[in-house]
Amino acid sequence: MPRFFYPLPLAIGEQVTLPDTVAHHCHVLRLNPGDTIVLFNGTGGSYVASLTSIDKKRAAAEVKTFDSSEVELPYAITLAQALPESSKMDWIIEKAIELGAAGIQPLAAQRCVMRLSGERAEKRRLHWQGVIESASEQCGRNRLAQLGEVSDFKQWIAQQDMHKRLFLSPRAEHSLADWVKHHPAQALTIMIGPEGGFSEQEEQLALQHGAIPLSMGSRVLRTETAGLAALASITALWGG
Missing domain, CATH: 3.40.1280.10 (SPOUT methyltransferase, trefoil knot domain)
Incomplete structure (x- = not known):
């Protein structure tokens, strides 16, 4: 699934308006309402979301589930x-x-x-x-x-x-x-x-x-x- 950085808090069930750059990327990928994407906000874990609307400049999605998986090194x-x-x-x-x-x-x-x-x-x-x-x-x-x-x-x-x-x-x-x-x-x-x-x-x-x-x-x-x-x-x- 396409992965995108979303620079705000996320919560299951929330409707979010995607940043312009993410909306443009979804459009370039020819994604449609109902398609699934992954969002992460940089603080840990990721969220599976479903696109609810999309056009050339705007897109929105509904957050469905949270995945706590991480791939970080065990030392910084x-x-x-x-x-x-x-x-x-x-x-x-x-x-x-x-x-x-x-x-x-x-x-x-x-x-x-x-x-x-x-x-x-x-x-x-x-x-x-x-x-x-x-x-x-x-x-x-x-x-x-x-x-x-x-x-x-x-x-x-x-x-x-x-x-x-x-x-x-x-x-x-x-x-x-x-x-x-x-x-x-x-x-x-x-x-x-x-x-x-x-x-x-x-x-x-x-x-x-x-x-x-x-x-x-x-x-x-x-x-x-x-x-x-x-x-x-x-x-x-x-x-x-």
């Missing part, structure tokens, strides 16, 4: 990604959601080519939120990953109330795979540098604030590959 992984060039961030976020990331933290690092601030940063953040919603629709997740504000690396790394942080570096002496094999499943943040990696100063700051340097092996991965490879490696070893 946040991807702290330094801003890459162009539209790479869209692809990184989309694939990270498919792989189960519970959070996305955009970072402004020294070597970032893209610079975002003020209204431009907020506009980009709203766009990324849409990427998270669309990716969640596609991959079957009922809980939306948390998206952080674009943060300066130095300010973000200085925060103390965070779970364990791992930063990937080709200069690290120990591998991510070995570390994961010898530690129990737990909440983590994976830190990925931009093109060119984190600067030496940033790596020193990360070490000073307790981050753990790990490598992905002998080959140097691109910024759009490293975080996704790390996510896949962790879930392969810890399960989920």
Whole structure:
């Protein structure tokens, strides 16, 4: 059944007017009144609903049943990604959601080519939120990953109330795979540098604030590959 994100509370028996984008998608799919769709609002579980009306710009549905099933990882992984060039961030976020990331933290690092601030940063953040919603629709997740504000690396790394942080570096002496094999499943943040990696100063700051340097092996991965490879490696070893 087609799955759609609905950004409001849902309840069995309720008649809901679907967002314009969802109505348009239903029209493109040539759905008709009586057809069944799945709605989720990002807080857990999903609802089966039946279309009651539809045209090119509007659609409504009646909520029928609730399904509490979840496909989340049993541990929370946040991807702290330094801003890459162009539209790479869209692809990184989309694939990270498919792989189960519970959070996305955009970072402004020294070597970032893209610079975002003020209204431009907020506009980009709203766009990324849409990427998270669309990716969640596609991959079957009922809980939306948390998206952080674009943060300066130095300010973000200085925060103390965070779970364990791992930063990937080709200069690290120990591998991510070995570390994961010898530690129990737990909440983590994976830190990925931009093109060119984190600067030496940033790596020193990360070490000073307790981050753990790990490598992905002998080959140097691109910024759009490293975080996704790390996510896949962790879930392969810890399960989920």
